[in-house]
Amino acid sequence: METQNSYWAENLRLILICLAIWFVSSFGFGLLLVEPLNEIRLGGYKLGFWFAQQGSIYVFVALVFWYSSQMNKLDKKYNVEES
Amino acid sequence: MDELKLYTYIAVFGSFALYFAIAWWARAGSTSDFYVAGGGVTPIQNGMAIGADWMSAASFISMAGLIAFLGYGGSVFLMGWTGGYVLLATLLAPYMRKHGKFTVPEFISDRYYSKTARIVAVICLIIASLTYIIGQMKGVGVAFSRFLEVDYGLGLGIGMMVVWVYAVLGGMKGITYTQIAQYCVLIFAYTIPAVFISLQLTGNPIPQLGLGSTLADGSGVYLLDKLDSVVTDLGFKEYTTDNLGGTLNMFAYTMSLMIGTAGLPHVIMRFFTVPSVKAARSSAGYALVFIALLYTVAPAVGAMARYNLINTIEPTAGQHMDYSERPQWFKDWEKTGLLQFEDKNNDGKVQYSADPKTNEMVKVDRDIMVLANPAIANLPNWVIALVAAGGLAAALSTAAGLLLAISSSVSHDLMKGVLTPDMSEKNELLAGRIVMTLSILVAGYLGLHPPGFAAGTVALAFGLAASSIFPALMMGIFSKKMSGKAAVAGMCSGIGITMLYVFQHKGIMFIPGTSFLGDMGENWFFGISPNAFGAVGALVNFAVAFIVCKLTGDAPKEIQQLVENFRIPKGAGAAHNH
Numbered sequence: 056m057e058t059q060n061s062y063w064a065e066n067l068r069l070i071l072i073c074l075a076i077w078f079v080s081s082f083g084f085g086l087l088l089v090e091p092l093n094e095i096r097l098g099g100y101k102l103g104f105w106f107a108q109q110g111s112i113y114v115f116v117a118l119v120f121w122y123s124s125q126m127n128k129l130d131k132k133y134n135v136e137e138s
Numbered sequence: 139m140d141e142l143k144l145y146t147y148i149a150v151f152g153s154f155a156l157y158f159a160i161a162w163w164a165r166a167g168s169t170s171d172f173y174v175a176g177g178g179v180t181p182i183q184n185g186m187a188i189g190a191d192w193m194s195a196a197s198f199i200s201m202a203g204l205i206a207f208l209g210y211g212g213s214v215f216l217m218g219w220t221g222g223y224v225l226l227a228t229l230l231a232p233y234m235r236k237h238g239k240f241t242v243p244e245f246i247s248d249r250y251y252s253k254t255a256r257i258v259a260v261i262c263l264i265i266a267s268l269t270y271i272i273g274q275m276k277g278v279g280v281a282f283s284r285f286l287e288v289d290y291g292l293g294l295g296i297g298m299m300v301v302w303v304y305a306v307l308g309g310m311k312g313i314t315y316t317q318i319a320q321y322c323v324l325i326f327a328y329t330i331p332a333v334f335i336s337l338q339l340t341g342n343p344i345p346q347l348g349l350g351s352t353l354a355d356g357s358g359v360y361l362l363d364k365l366d367s368v369v370t371d372l373g374f375k376e377y378t379t380d381n382l383g384g385t386l387n388m389f390a391y392t393m394s395l396m397i398g399t400a401g402l403p404h405v406i407m408r409f410f411t412v413p414s415v416k417a418a419r420s421s422a423g424y425a426l427v428f429i430a431l432l433y434t435v436a437p438a439v440g441a442m443a444r445y446n447l448i449n450t451i452e453p454t455a456g457q458h459m460d461y462s463e464r465p466q467w468f469k470d471w472e473k474t475g476l477l478q479f480e481d482k483n484n485d486g487k488v489q490y491s492a493d494p495k496t497n498e499m500v501k502v503d504r505d506i507m508v509l510a511n512p513a514i515a516n517l518p519n520w521v522i523a524l525v526a527a528g529g530l531a532a533a534l535s536t537a538a539g540l541l542l543a544i545s546s547s548v549s550h551d552l553m554k555g556v557l558t559p560d561m562s563e564k565n566e567l568l569a570g571r572i573v574m575t576l577s578i579l580v581a582g583y584l585g586l587h588p589p590g591f592a593a594g595t596v597a598l599a600f601g602l603a604a605s606s607i608f609p610a611l612m613m614g615i616f617s618k619k620m621s622g623k624a625a626v627a628g629m630c631s632g633i634g635i636t637m638l639y640v641f642q643h644k645g646i647m648f649i650p651g652t653s654f655l656g657d658m659g660e661n662w663f664f665g666i667s668p669n670a671f672g673a674v675g676a677l678v679n680f681a682v683a684f685i686v687c688k689l690t691g692d693a694p695k696e697i698q699q700l701v702e703n704f705r706i707p708k709g710a711g712a713a714h715n716h
Contacts, residue, residue: 063705070228077224081217086389089210093379098350099360104378107213108205108437109346112220112430119227119426123419126232130416135708137414 062133066126073122080106080114145523146285153323153527154300157534160319161304161312169563172309172570173240173546179314179411185424187314188408190321192219192399192425193432194270194536195277198324198529203507205440206447209375211382212440218395220426220433225400225608227422231409233615235418236704240410241543242403242607243551249614250622251697253556258629260547262606263403266599267540268581274540275585277533284474284509285526291586297534298582305538305578306571310411313538320531325431327528331512331521332435335442338515345438365445371455372448373492377441387666394672398600401608404543415707443507446514451490451499458487467513476503537581545574601640605632605675613683615705618698624687632679639675640668 084092089103097105130136166172179187197219205212239245243263247256275294282293304312329345336348340361352360365377374380382388399405408425409418450468451459461481471477478501479488490499509529512522549570554561561569606629613620613628666674692698703709 059702059706066705073224073228077221081221082389082392085213085217086385086392098347099352099362100350101362101378104210104213104362105350107210108216109349109434111217112434115220115224116423116426116430118224119423120420122228123416123423126419127416130707133706135706137416137707137709 058133059135062129062135065129069122069125069129073118076114076118081111085111142519142522143286145520146526149520149523149527150286150530153319153531156319157300157304157316160315161308164312164315165307166309166311166567169240169550169567169570171311172567173542173550174407174410175309175311175314178413181412181417181421182424183314183318184408184412184417184421185426185428186321187317187411188405188421188425189428189432190317190324190531190535191408191539192405192429192536193324193532195274195529195533197432197436198328198532199277199508200505202436202439202443202511203504205437206444206507207504208382209369209377209380211380211388212437214382214388214391214395216433216437218392219399220429221392221396222399223422223426223429225396226405226409227419227426229612230400230406230608230615231418231422232415232707233704234406234611235409235412236415236707238410240407241546241550242406242611243547244555246610246614246625247551247555249697249700250610250625251694252622252626255610255622255626255629256551256555258626259607259610260551262602262629262633263547264544266402266602267404267544268577268584269599271537271540271577271581272584274533274537275581278530278537279585281526281529281533285523294582294585297530297537298578301534301538301541302575302578305541306574309570310542313542314411316538317535320535321428323531324528324535325428327524327531328432328439329435330524331515331517332439332442334517334521335446335511335515336438339442339445345435345442349438349441361445362441365441368445368448372452372490377444383667387670390666390673391670394600394604394670394676397608397676398604398672401603401606401611402599403547403603403607404539406611407543407546408539439508439511443511443514446511447502447507448490450514451488458489461486461488464488465514467510470513471506471510474506475501476506477501541574541577541581544577545570548573601636601669601672601675602633604672605636605679609676609679609683613680615701617687618701619687619692620683621687621690621693623690624683627686628679628683631682632675635678636671636675639671 084103085107089107092103092106093101095102100109201212201215204215234242234245237245237248239248243256243259246259247253275297278297279290279294282288282296283290286293288296304316308316332345333343336345337343339354340348340351341354342348342351349361352358353364357364362378369375369377382391409421412418412421450465453459461479468477472479478499480498480500482496482498483489488498489496491497509525512525549566553569554566609632610625610629613625
């Protein structure tokens with residue numbers, strides 16, 4: 056029970072990190088901060104526009120794989136893997 | 139028969155033959171095969187199947203066209219329809235897979251120990267899925283009538299037959315393997331023209347990079363800068379900054395699409411088909427990779443299509459195309475009525491501008507942009523044929539996934555779960571197939587006689603999923619104490635307020651004239667458009683559920699134990715039924 060609670064607490068912490076990055080890369084850079092970021096250029100892209108139409112999607116992909124690999128480690132650490 | 143038509147027949151019927159062959163090879167023998175493909179699909183396969191399932195005619199045909207005309211505002215679809223997978227992967231999929239049942243209403247019924255909750259979930263699911271299917275069926279009919287020049291109704295009939303054969307025969311197993319093939323067809327059909335067009339315009343074959351490159355005409359000007367100046371010259375808003383109804387509206391819109399995505403049952407049920415919790419986590423990642431392949435190309439397709447369209451009509455500023463010298467694609471789409479020209483100043487030339495008084499392109503339907511794109515860019519005929527097959531693959535794969543979600547919720551949740559619990563597995567399988575056949579007939583009928591509200595219902599489908607199913611699932615996993623009564627109250631009030639908001643602005647059941655506040659921007663709550671209201675509905679759902687739970691008491695101990703259990707992967711077996 057004790058180990059299960061700390062497993063869940065660590066999982067919640069990982070989820071919060073993921074959702075924070077998820078929020079900042081899309082709603083943050085792509086929407087709320089789009090105007091100041093548009094002052095910076097990435098080739099032909101304005102940076103805010105790039106985050107809204109390209110960057111946020113790449114971040115999402117990386118996030119899901121990162122969460123998946125961190126959780127696999129966590130499963131091992133607490134010995135709760137599927138047999 | 140001309141060359142284009144011949145190629146199109148080869149591409150379309152060749153791909154159909156492939157789907158049939160796969161369906162025959164992977165036909166279902168048990169209810170487990172039929173609902174969850176026996177639980178034996180690998181994460182990469184599942185990712186591709188989810189990709190095809192998710193990317194419908196709307197993603198393939200409509201989205202790039204919307205982006206072409208909305209510019210930066212179109213970002214809500216790009217972020218909204220991909221960001222939901224982060225929520226799915228972290229908040230829902232692993233736990234629902236661990237619990238290991240066949241359908242979403244079944245999970246809700248177990249977690250909330252309530253048949254009422256199960257029935258509410260089934261109703262949400264059927265409404266959301268049926269409204270989606272109508273759109274897919276229309277897409278099939280349009281693709282056939284445009285590319286093969288057969289009657290719309292006949293095209294629809296052929297599409298229904300094809301889906302019927304492999305969905306009813308193969309169930310989830312047949313659908314999954316067919317969808318893998320359909321994913322390959324649709325992604326190939328989407329990227330090939332984009333690569334050609336990007337190469338033509340910018341010299342860079344990768345569309346994602348081409349969109350950020352300079353034009354290949356030697357001017358050294360960036361494509362997006364050029365597009366900005368071209369559209370502002372015509373009186374439109376700047377492409378890269380034109381926002382959709384303000385920041386708050388875009389925020390709510392994106393959020394609604396994200397949580398709607400994570401709450402759509404036909405996507406969630408794919409996570410029951412993988413062999414383990416670990417595989418459920420990684421299949422969300424693979425699904426997103428395969429979806430991102432199309433979604434990062436779409437903004438390039440949209441921007442380049444807009445640029446090519448304007449460039450054809452007005453090659454250099456002030457020099458307009460003669461109507462008599464219009465290209466073949468222009469004539470073809472005029473025939474369909476989706477492109478209309480009216481010579482307002484009688485000079486025989488085509489003027490395109492944002493001002494309705496002088497604009498002579500009186501109708502440019504957004505949905506034609508992807509289909510007309512290869513022709514506008516003068517690409518070879520086999521590329522155009524490929525796009526037809528890709529559009530059909532997108533529509534058919536999504537229709538099949540939705541049909542499965544409907545038939546499983548009726549045969550498994552309503553009949554086996556509530557009405558006739560002692561039904562044998564063999565009869566349940568038969569019932570599933572009969573329900574699926576009936577759903578195809580209903581969807582076909584609605585595709586042939588689309589109700590007036592068909593267009594508006596897509597917003598309602600996302601609103602429903604976002605405001606009802608997603609919060610119920612999330613609270614079920616993250617709050618051990620959340621009770622059945624509270625969840626039902628939350629779902630009903632979330633759906634209720636979303637429907638009320640959509641109806642009061644768009645008319646009751648979308649009947650014009652019955653809207654009691656009128657569809658006017660000034661009547662919108664904080665300027666949030668009805669399409670974007672699902673996020674607010676979800677907030678209401680969370681709030682109501684927490685208050686009711688505080689007032690009426692927590693879930694019983696054994697339910698809290700159940701939640702403890704599906705929070706850890708240990709002990710997950712194949713998706714089972716007992």
